[in-house]
Amino acid sequence: MSLPKGVSSVRSKGKAYWYHQDRRGRPDAGPRTALGEYGTPEFWDTLAKVTGAGPANPAPRANTFSHLIKHYKANCPKWGAYRENTRRCYETAFAHIEEVMGGLDPAAITIYDLLVFQSAFKAAETPTMGNIALSLVRSLMQWAIKQGLRMDNPARDVEQLDTNPAGARPLSEAAWRAITSPDAPEALRRYAVLARAIGQRISDVLPMAPGQRDEEGIQLTITKLRDQEHWCPLRPEEAEEIDSWVIEPCGKYITDGLGMPYAQSAFRRLWRQYEETEAGAALRGFTPHDLRATKVCDERIRGRPHQRIAAMVGMSLAMVMKYSKHIDQRLAARGAPLGQGWDASQKGKIE
Known part of the structure; x- marks a missing residue:
């Protein structure tokens, strides 16, 4: 509305x-x-x-999903509290829901109906959007319960699609050399250095500016945690590299050739274009998100325990352990005590 x-x-x-x-x-x-x-x-x-x-x-009629969606958006307090970007993403998911189930009666929806709905995303190889849509269907079913339209929430019994069984993985040495080489676009090189230094998502790295530098670290807000403030420490060599960048007045660290900040879609497109070149071929199969895993593995190599890495990066302990499995198995195989990294001769080898 x-x-x-x-x-x-x-x-x-x-x-x-x-x-x-x-x-x-x-x-x-x-x-x-x-x-x-x-x-x-x-x-x-x-x-x-x-x-x-x-x-x-x-209150609109709620005997179809289309009407239930309108009623939910007009009356649910959560909808008004979402960020603009979140609502834009959810509107896309709502469009998928309406396209498939818009005319169905929410009171008559079964688990089988939801599995059929979910299969369309699996067939289209868009599991992430499928999981967002499923999450919204759960909210809509819960809203239907509150409106007295049904007694149960069948969406709770439908498992999410597997988006990436292995999760993010650290960049190989060859990929790191490719993204930091003189052949790489300046925006990619800066992103790689900054993202590996602080381990944040692309949504929090791209908008960063010199004004966020704070003593020996960087002050930022974590979007996924509803703009929770967080301070990330920097190693001296990372701070020196970042502080050496030439920035336009009031500009961002990462900009295009015209000095404008990158939208996420444009930056991902730049990444894909570079990985298709001969110089960037080693980046194929990696994504900007993999630099989060790279940061976690870097810290494990330096001997940081999982809990300390979680505090440094502002990440859940479970996610740190998921990302660090790429290193932890090798540490264990080499007989390194828990919480210790490799010896100096192995430092940085994360392939």
Whole structure:
């Protein structure tokens, strides 16, 4: 449901606060009115009062998935609290749900129906979007329960598709040489250095700027943790390399040839284009996300225990252990005590 002009939200510590203000941003702007939590009766009643739009948001019919989706987005507080990028991704998943199940009755959906729905993503080799869609179907089924449309949530018994059994893996030495060679685009080289130094996702690495440098580390926010603040230490040689980069005033560390920051899709395209060249051939099969595993394995080689790496990178202990399995098995095979790295002669060899 589209909101009337003058409605805006402000995020603070992961929570969205909604307001209405006529002629917002203009010198003759009207008073700003707090609307309360998105989707609640208070929200719609206050909005109706300040806009003169009539009664509170009416509940649409919910005897089809299409109507259930509209009702969910108009009334569920969680939907209003999602970030813009998250909602954009979820809208894509909702489109898939409507295309396949839009006319079905939520009260009659079975596990078999959901397995059929899920199989389309498996056939199209898009398991990640399939899992996002399944997660939203779970939320919709739970919403249907709250509306008294059914008593159970069959989506809870459907397992997610396997997106990558091995998970992220560390870059080989050949791949690292390829992405940091003079033949690689400057944006790729900078990304590789920065991402390997701090072990963050592409969504948090691309927007980074020199203003985030803080003493011997970098201050950032972790998007996946609802903008949780985090400080990542840097090794002296990493800090020296990063500080040596020429940056435009108020610019980002990683930009295109025109000095503009990269969108994730454009940067992934740059990565794929380079790996198709002779100089970048060793990068084939790797992704930007693999630099997170590279960071974890680097720290294991240096003798850091899993718990300390989790604190350094802002990652869950389970994820650190998943990424470090590429190193831990070799450490164990060489007889290294738990929590110790390889000897100096092995340092950096993570192929």
